[in-house]
Amino acid sequence: MANPDVVIIGGGIIGTCCAYYLEKEGLKVTLIERGKICSEASKSSQGHLFLWELPAINIKLAKASKKLFWQLNDQLDFDIELRNTGSMSISDSPESFDSLKKTIEDLRIAEVVCELLDANEFTKREPNVTPGIAGGAYFPEDGQLNPLLATIGIAQAAKKLGAEIKTNTLVTGIELSPDKTKVTGVQTGNGKISTKYVVNAAGAWSGQIGEMAGINIPVIPRKGNLIVVENVPDDFVNCKIIIASGYLDSLKVDNKVAVAANVQQTKEGNLLLGSSREFAGFNKEVNPEVISEIAKRCIRFFPSLANLHTIRSWAGLRPYSPDMLPIISDSPIEGFYVATGHEGVGITMGPVTGKLIAQMITEQKTELPVEKLSVNRFEKQS
Amino acid sequence: MAEKKPRTYEGTSDIKIENPDMIICRCEEITLKEILQAISEGASSVNEVKRRTRAGMGLCQGRSCSRLVRKLIAEHTNQKFGSVQPGTVRPPVRPLPLKLLASLEEDSNG
Numbered sequence: 001m002a003n004p005d006v007v008i009i010g011g012g013i014i015g016t017c018c019a020y021y022l023e024k025e026g027l028k029v030t031l032i033e034r035g036k037i038c039s040e041a042s043k044s045s046q047g048h049l050f051l052w053e054l055p056a057i058n059i060k061l062a063k064a065s066k067k068l069f070w071q072l073n074d075q076l077d078f079d080i081e082l083r084n085t086g087s088m089s090i091s092d093s094p095e096s097f098d099s100l101k102k103t104i105e106d107l108r109i110a111e112v113v114c115e116l117l118d119a120n121e122f123t124k125r126e127p128n129v130t131p132g133i134a135g136g137a138y139f140p141e142d143g144q145l146n147p148l149l150a151t152i153g154i155a156q157a158a159k160k161l162g163a164e165i166k167t168n169t170l171v172t173g174i175e176l177s178p179d180k181t182k183v184t185g186v187q188t189g190n191g192k193i194s195t196k197y198v199v200n201a202a203g204a205w206s207g208q209i210g211e212m213a214g215i216n217i218p219v220i221p222r223k224g225n226l227i228v229v230e231n232v233p234d235d236f237v238n239c240k241i242i243i244a245s246g247y248l249d250s251l252k253v254d255n256k257v258a259v260a261a262n263v264q265q266t267k268e269g270n271l272l273l274g275s276s277r278e279f280a281g282f283n284k285e286v287n288p289e290v291i292s293e294i295a296k297r298c299i300r301f302f303p304s305l306a307n308l309h310t311i312r313s314w315a316g317l318r319p320y321s322p323d324m325l326p327i328i329s330d331s332p333i334e335g336f337y338v339a340t341g342h343e344g345v346g347i348t349m350g351p352v353t354g355k356l357i358a359q360m361i362t363e364q365k366t367e368l369p370v371e372k373l374s375v376n377r378f379e380k381q382s
Numbered sequence: 383m384a385e386k387k388p389r390t391y392e393g394t395s396d397i398k399i400e401n402p403d404m405i406i407c408r409c410e411e412i413t414l415k416e417i418l419q420a421i422s423e424g425a426s427s428v429n430e431v432k433r434r435t436r437a438g439m440g441l442c443q444g445r446s447c448s449r450l451v452r453k454l455i456a457e458h459t460n461q462k463f464g465s466v467q468p469g470t471v472r473p474p475v476r477p478l479p480l481k482l483l484a485s486l487e488e489d490s491n492g
Contacts, residue, residue, distance in 0.1 A: 036430055043433065077423075148433040156423060230441060230477065268436070273480075286473055292486035299484050306484070309477035311441055 003194045004030040004164065006361065007186045009171050009209055010201035011035075012042035013147065013347050014339050016155040017354030018199050020072075023161035025362045030164045030195070031155070032171055032188060034205075038151035041203050041346060044224065044316020046264045046272045047150070048087065048241055049143035049348045053251070054103075056110040057325065057372055058345065061352050064368060066143055068351035069150075076153040080145050081267040087142035087241035090122065090133055090261075090301060097134035100245040104137060114139050125238055128302050136245070144240055146266065147347045154350070166190070174198060174213040176333065183213065183335040197361055199337045204282070204317040206327075206340035210375075215331050218378050219341045221317035223278040225290045230309045231269035240265045243275075244297065250277055251324065251344070259290060261297035263305075271308070273298045277318075277344075286313045318343045322378075328356050329375040337361065338375045399450065406454070407447040409440020417451060421458045428452060428469040441477055444469045 006022050008015045011033030019031045033039070049069065051062045073082050091097035104114055115138040122136045123129050159165055166188075173187035175194075185194040200209045200217070210217035243262045250258035262274040276290045291313045299305045321327060321341030326349060329338045337360065339353050352368070359366045399406070402415040412435050420434040428444070428451050431437055437451055438444030444451075452466040459466075474483070 036427065038433060039429075152434060227480075227483070228439075229480065288473070288486060292483055295480045295484035295486075299480060306481035307479055309441070310474060310480050310483055311477050312439075312443060312472050313474070314472050 002028070004028045005195065006030070006197040006199060007032060007193055007195045008199045008201055009186070010203055010206070011037040011155065011165070011167065012040055012201065012203055013038075013151045013154070013350035014203065014342065014353050015199070015201035016151055016158060017350040018201055018339055018357045019158035019163045019165075019354075020154050020161070021351075021354040021358035022361065023158050023163050025358050027361070028162065029158065030166060030193060031158070032169045032186065033165070033167045034170050036167050037155045037165065038148055041316045041318050042147055042151045044226065044314055045147040045347050046226065046262070046274060047081075047145050047147040047266070047347060048264060049145065050087075050345055051141045051348070052107050052112045052114070052139055053248075053345055054106060054110065055325070059110045059112060060368055061326070062345060062348045063141070065349045065352035066141075068355060069143070069145065072154065072157075072351060076157055078149065078153055080150040080153050082145040082150070083143060083267065085142060085144045085240040086138060086140040087243060088117075088122070088126070088136055088138050088239045089243050089245045089247070090129065090136040091245040092133055092300065094134050096245050097136075100135070100137060103245075103248060112139065113141055126242065128236055128304050129242070130301060130303055133301070138239065142241060144264070144266075145347070150347070150350075171202075171209060171212070174209070174336070176213065180214065181334055183333055197335045197337065199339055199357055201339045203319040203340060203346070206319060206338065210338070213331070213333050213336050215333060215336065215338070215375065216378055217327065217338060217340065217375060218322050219319045219327070220279070221282055222320035222343060223276070223280050223283070223287070223315050223317055224274065224344070225276045225278075225286055225294065225313060225315045227273040227291055227294060227310050227313045229271035229273060229305070230311055232265070232271060232308060234265075234269065236271070237263060237265050242301070244301065247275070250275070257290060259293045259297060261294070261301050263298055263302060271305075282317065284315050284317060286315045318346070326353065326373060327375050328353050328370055328373040330360055331375050399454065406450050407435075407437035407440065407444075409442050409446070410436040412437040412447075414454075417454055418458065421455060426455060426459050426461070427467050428455070429467070431455065432469055438469050443471070
């Protein structure tokens with residue numbers, strides 16, 4: 001069989017989006033996945049399209065990506081439950097409300113649309129929220145989708161365009177030219193594939209793939225636990241995404257484990273409760289203490305959750321990048337590209353990442369500046 | 383009386399599943415047609431069928447439908463029943479009120 005132009009490593013949202021947009025550009029793609037499509041962080045997500053994670057560059061990427069999701073939506077074989085939901089942030093104390101107000105000033109500078117709400121207005125809109133809150137905010141631009149269906153649907157669309165998808169295939173090495181300046185192929189458990197371009201979209205494992213090519217990618221796993229709750233009527237929450245304002249603080253790395261209440265209702269009616277950020281290596285076991293803490297914090301905001309039934313909990317490993325920016329980049333090795341480090345906004349930024357990588361490989365002008373997203377930024381620090 | 387085959391032996395069961403509108407996953411009301419569609423699009427394990435169709439995502443977490451889904455996958459992908467991996471089991475093993483989950487920590491400390 002003819003060699004592909006590009007080999008993509010990783011079958012999550014990032015890898016499948018790269019496959020789709022590279023095929024759209026007319027390149028022949030082979031996607032390699034160690035397990036099945038959508039088996040790691042992408043399948044563990046809540047599916048929130050999160051458009052207000054600072055810094056401003058993240059917000060620009062997220063906005064562009066959401067637009068692309070709506071374009072992609074018509075190209076897929078099935079409904080991925082994409083919808084405009086908006087989201088709300090909620091503060092339980094005057095201090096955290098003050099801190100939310102400050103964040104909102106920064107967000108407005110970054111052109112995020114948001115509306116500040118006092119406690120009365122908030123609980124009028126969301127009667128299931130405890131009246132004891134200090135206040136909150138509404139972000140009308142956020143959205144939601146089913147991350148499982150989105151990843152599988154995009155993989156299927158890429159396949160239809162001609163991409164070859166090899167599941168249950170482990171990458172064992174990256175082959176370079178004798179002078180180690182160019183990529184020439186990928187070694188797998190099922191043989192070698194020669195190629196001119198490689199895209200490392202291996203998420204929490206992308207550091208290991210980088211090592212095979214001699215490139216430092218300081219991405220490490222950051223675990224998240226989620227709980228799914230039985231179906232509830234659609235008016236349990238009117239806005240489908242309600243997050244404690246401490247959430248943004250939980251992204252910071254001060255603590256080994258950070259938990260913030262994060263209540264989202266899927267289109268099917270289930271509630272997904274999160275969220276947590278935890279450095280625990282590659283351990284994917286559910287942490288009982290963390291899910292208990294999540295339950296406690298969500299009940300504090302939504303007292304009527306207490307009697308609802310939880311049916312499952314799970315954990316996944318987000319790819320954490322030390323400076324909280326994704327890596328969407330070429331590299332010192334010619335032909336070796338990196339698309340990783342999105343941490344909690346991988347689903348949100350999937351399409352824009354795929355599009356930017358496709359534009360870089362085909363030597364077009366990228367639709368957003370990518371200099372700050374370069375993998376080389378970590379070399380300079382050391 | 384007809385001889386009864388043991389249900390757990392390595393092979394497919396005798397249950398005939400032919401009506402395309404037959405419900406396979408009762409919790410999520412997923413039909414035979416939807417499961418066969420997922421298999422024809424490439425799903426070859428219980429987890430993959432689940433991610434596409436929701437079969438096994440409901441209150442019973444696949445306890446009722448998992449065997450039937452495995453049987454269907456085996457029949458339509460030329461695998462042996464026993465080689466089709468069952469879905470992943472995760473806590474809680476049965477539905478649990480959130481208030482109990484929230485009190486887990488105190489219980490284990492006290």
